[in-house]
Amino acid sequence: MLERDFFLRNTHTVAQELLGKYLYRQIDGQLFRGIISETEAYHGPEDLACHCAKGKTPRTEVMFEKGGKIYVYLIYGMYDMLNFTTMEEGFPAAVLIRGVMQPEILQDGKFVPLPVKTDGPGKLTKHFRITRELNKNLIHPKTGLWVEESRIKPVEIIRTPRIGVDYAGPWKEKPWRYLIKKL
DNA sequence: TATACGATCACCT
DNA sequence: GGTGATCGTATAC
Numbered sequence: 001m002l003e004r005d006f007f008l009r010n011t012h013t014v015a016q017e018l019l020g021k022y023l024y025r026q027i028d029g030q031l032f033r034g035i036i037s038e039t040e041a042y043h044g045p046e047d048l049a050c051h052c053a054k055g056k057t058p059r060t061e062v063m064f065e066k067g068g069k070i071y072v073y074l075i076y077g078m079y080d081m082l083n084f085t086t087m088e089e090g091f092p093a094a095v096l097i098r099g100v101m102q103p104e105i106l107q108d109g110k111f112v113p114l115p116v117k118t119d120g121p122g123k124l125t126k127h128f129r130i131t132r133e134l135n136k137n138l139i140h141p142k143t144g145l146w147v148e149e150s151r152i153k154p155v156e157i158i159r160t161p162r163i164g165v166d167y168a169g170p171w172k173e174k175p176w177r178y179l180i181k182k183l
Numbered sequence: 184t185a186t187a188c189g190a191t192c193a194c195c196t
Numbered sequence: 197g198g199t200g201a202t203c204g205t206a207t208a209c
Contacts, residue, residue, distance in 0.1 A: 074202095
């Protein structure tokens, strides 16, 4: 599994290096995994697209803590969004996991394809059963959500502006969305 | 206490 | 291309 140190670095570095790694989810005796294929960086109090730009609140508090924890929040009244916090204590930042490819489930000791779409942040959390109960927990097998290395090295990664942040003024155009163009 | 709206998705035309 | 679902959070009173 990835150690906590991995997440204590610059948010953009983390967002980029998460691509191609395995996201694991264990719950109720089931084990899911998928290759992280799309992320977005939300970095620092000045980033108006980041929830943390409005200061520390009960919801965003975890982003101000030492990185390596899970930040899950509800959006549009129906979708849970999965984030991994980054950076050292005191600097609020997180990476939004927007999607994974090749979702699988462990069956009889081997991973088999899971016939669902996990190519959006809401779809990912729905199928991997990721909810706000995980909020503020460590990214670790004992909480049922963690990341592992894979042998996959993305051939080409592209950057685009982030999705759904039109309200963020000049920050909406920053190319802080990272996705695998070619495996 | 009340109100407005969002880091989305599925379904419609 | 557009819209409705649905509710926690932030903000305003």
